Amino acid sequence: MEIKIKELTKTFKDRVAVDQLSLTIGKGEFFALLGENGAGKTTTIKMLSCLMEPTSGDAIMLGDSIVGNPQAVKKKLNISPQETAVARKLSVQENLEFIARIYGSTKQDAEQKAIRLMEMFGLADRAKSKGRNLSGGMERRLSIAMAMISEPEIIFLDEPTVGLDVRARLDLWQILLDLKGQITIILTTHYLEEVEALADRIGIMHKGRLQALGTLEELKNQTGQTKLQDVFLQLTAEEENP
Numbered sequence: 001m002e003i004k005i006k007e008l009t010k011t012f013k014d015r016v017a018v019d020q021l022s023l024t025i026g027k028g029e030f031f032a033l034l035g036e037n038g039a040g041k042t043t044t045i046k047m048l049s050c051l052m053e054p055t056s057g058d059a060i061m062l063g064d065s066i067v068g069n070p071q072a073v074k075k076k077l078n079i080s081p082q083e084t085a086v087a088r089k090l091s092v093q094e095n096l097e098f099i100a101r102i103y104g105s106t107k108q109d110a111e112q113k114a115i116r117l118m119e120m121f122g123l124a125d126r127a128k129s130k131g132r133n134l135s136g137g138m139e140r141r142l143s144i145a146m147a148m149i150s151e152p153e154i155i156f157l158d159e160p161t162v163g164l165d166v167r168a169r170l171d172l173w174q175i176l177l178d179l180k181g182q183i184t185i186i187l188t189t190h191y192l193e194e195v196e197a198l199a200d201r202i203g204i205m206h207k208g209r210l211q212a213l214g215t216l217e218e219l220k221n222q223t224g225q226t227k228l229q230d231v232f233l234q235l236t237a238e239e240e241n242p
């Protein structure tokens, strides 16, 4: 089973934000969606996570349609949004337990889940720290841990390392590498080194369309470039005479 996106389209008034996007993402794949500002990445993620209805087209998410059965799709996925949902007055552990209770865990179960995720995300020694006192890197890690509470099969990470310093970014990459293969991860980012370090495959969007798709090596071969930055610039270049 996989994620099968079929001619997915979103139009806002006369603006086509996502234009007949078709692609397949394998189960357990780490997929990076790239594109310039306004290329349509966030709109794509909103549709795939059933936060926004497509104008036309569909996506079958591990067997269920976002159009036909969004409730079933929502159960399989979770999102770590750019603006994190960390509650500033709750501690790290309380944030995790709160989410677990929302998803129906008993008090004891919620505590166990929180402890396991704090271990996994390197937050155990900050269990009692309030959300407002966390560094940017810790807040990000907590946000992803919160998204993992529901044990999703698919997780969307929307620019997870924006504003993080080098060490915090590398720490987060290591955690994501540990997660890799266990669940399907769809990442959007503007950091190309992040894509090189983490992604199995890359999709590059440009003006709502899928401009290129492949592994890093495939994209390099396709464009004759040796660096992802040059691949990206070539594939998203404006035509001279539009």
Ligand SMILES: Nc1ncnc2c1ncn2[C@@H]1O[C@H](COP(=O)(O)OP(=O)(O)OP(=O)(O)O)[C@@H](O)[C@H]1O
Binding pocket: 012, 015, 016, 017, 035, 036, 037, 038, 039, 040, 041, 042, 043, 044
């Ligand atoms: N709710 C909306 N109403 C009208 N237009 C919108 C809406 N949401 C997005 N758009 C437009 O759709 C296009 C795609 O936007 P989107 O946010 O998906 O791009 P993006 O690739 O995520 O960009 P960024 O890298 O800046 O986050 C843009 O032209 C944007 O202005």
